[in-house]
Amino acid sequence: MGEIVRQEFAIDGMSCQGCVRGVTGALGKVAGVKSVDVSLERSGATVEFDAASVQPAAIVAAIVAAGFEARPR
Template sequence: GALVGQFTIGGMTCAACVNSVEGILRNLPGVKRAVVSLATSLGEVEYDPTVISKDDIVNAIEDAGFEGSLVQ
């Protein structure tokens, strides 16, 4: 089944950054839901682990120009 991962997303400075990161995450294959907060620099992503990994999600955040890391 789907898992939920929490990620820190550094480098977001305005609401458009949030929309951009959410759009990137939601367009990834295997991602079902993504919610990003500017106030906390956190993103919550519901994903299918048979399609995409946590590392893939971190890499997508990085490729978009932000600093992504996994929250344990």
């Protein structure tokens, strides 16, 4: 188990709580992600993850695969 990192990601394209649930569910399936807080108001997500097992690019990719644009903030 590596260092737990907390990082903000900007997400474009979320318009309702269904989108928030979609992103939350997608991130919850990424191995190494410890916690997810997706906010419609902030158009983003705060993600805590194990830096030894997941890279920020994989978190971005999971959000994109769910149908949204994302980038580290």
